[in-house]
Amino acid sequence: MKAIRLHELGGPENLVYEDVPDPEPGSGEVVVKVRAAALNRRDVFVTRGMYPGAKPEALPATLGSDGSGEVVARGEGADGPDEGTEVVINPALYWGDDPAVPGKEYRILGLPDEGTFAQFVKVPGDHVLPKPSHLSHEEAAAVPLAGLTAYRALVTRGQVREGETVVVPGVGGGVATFLVQIASALGARVFVTSGDDEKIEAAKKLGAEGGVNYNAENWSKELKGMAGGVDLSVDSVGGPTFDALLSLAKPGGRIVSFGATAGPVEKLVLPKIFLKHLTVLGTAMGTAEEFGAMLDLYAERGLRPTINETFPLEEATAAMGLMEKGSGVGKIVLDVPA
Template identity: 55%
Template sequence: MKAVVLKETGGPDKLTYEEVPVPEPGQGEVVIRLKNAALNRRDVFITYGLYPGMNLPSVLGADGAGVVSAIGEGVTDWHKDDEVVINPGLSWGDNPAHNGPDFHILGMPTDGTYAEYVKVPAEQVYRKPEYLSWEEAAALPLAALTAYRAVVTRGQVKEGETVFIPGIGSGVAMFALQIAKAHGAEVYVSSGSYEKLAQARELGAAGGVNYKTEGYVKQLKKEMAGADLCIDGVGGESFNDLISLAKPAGRIVNFGATTGPVPELMLPKLFFKHLDFRGTTMGSPEDFSSMLAFFTENDIRPVVDRVFGLEEAVEAQKHMEEGRQFGKIVLDIPGD
């Protein structure tokens, strides 16, 4: 089968498109013939070695959807040609409140979805929502799960609340906007692109500001009058802006730090405003199941920015690095 393999670090150019053996299912496993895969920022970080637990060579890719092609011993819930989507969060553990020590994500160190076939434990497979295309289904898993847990499980969003999401355009931020809107919240966003702000409004954002403009925090606070809930994957220097933007007794949920660590946390504002700061990573199997049900019930469709061929994985990752995408970047897997 064809697959995209990372054998050494140094950026997306180190990815190779090559022939590798088709995986065989073991006890309790299934092999999926993938129709589409999707990119996450994590994939790019891995190519630079900026990810814990590096173990190469590895086939990258956490997100994917396809059909069951082979079934291992002991698997009774799935049949050949069943249409499925994969939960990439492996070995979450028994506690839904947090992952256990063996938790890891598909696509390094475990071979992932930048391939024609992928082998996964049968419990990681869920029925593909019928209303979604293959491209849309592949775009869901990691980002939609992360957003759902951040907004719903950890963020406890409520109807009528004001939600602020910085860095709109990324997969998780886009899903967070859609999930919060479906819960009846009023959502505001920020971006360094006026085009992305306009696109976010088309998706239902109540407003937004360009964070590159002087005094954007004051402008945003005037526009939305403070946030009950902030969903952050940016981190860095702008994290303190969230503390300023949050209403008293508001919640800040962080799932990432694409701009690095927070250099100087404003603790007095944090405790004087009685703020809750909550961390979150990916989501439990229960979160994944609830996310699929919620998306289906509310007819939420992923925003797909652009589709590349599997052999164009290097170009796809570079497109993600440029940061101009609005929504998910998808890979089209070659057919039989």
């Protein structure tokens, strides 16, 4: 089969499109013929050695966490859909028995396990679920990692409720678009920030009520005037933005953090947390149950993810270049050849 492989660290330019043996399912495993895969920041970080476990001794490896396709083979005792079923892959492998935190065996598909940037991928049988029928394979491939992260952050950790005001800073690609879409579908008033006015307009099409450009000098005051007090912020930015979110929060509000693209919070004002009785929560990825609930929500509400651009599998390096530029809105997808 054809696959995108990383043989040495140093960046996306080191990816190679090559032939590798087809996977064979072991006990409890299935093989999925991949129709489409999607990129995540994780993939770029792996190529640069900036992700846990991304070391020379772990290579070569097939990257990719997100994928959609059909089950074509089942190992002995494998759970999940029958052969021929169109499926979506849950990339959060072996979470464990405690829904609060992942166990020691937990890992994400696409290093150390061979990932979805290939014509076939082998995964545990209980980690594939039927594809929502209204989604194309390209759309379904865009959902797993980002959709699961957004669902857990909003629903499980953030406990979002209908009518609440939610802020999503740094809207554009990846998880942020899913946060806007899911929060809006659950009846929240959603507001966003971005350094690009076009991304704010795109977020409005996904359900956001409004947004502000964070390049403005007093963007947080502008957002306060627009949204009022904030019940829940879901943040992947960190840095100075996090302190602004503390100021925007209502007394008793919640902030869920799942990233820090702007770096550490250098001037954390603790009285804003304890005097306002705020709850600050951390999160990342999610359980198999949350993955199923997230897919059910997309099926029941007819939700569709936003796709930024689609590339052929062999152009994965160019696709990662677009991701690093940060231009456009939504997920970047790879079409996998039959």
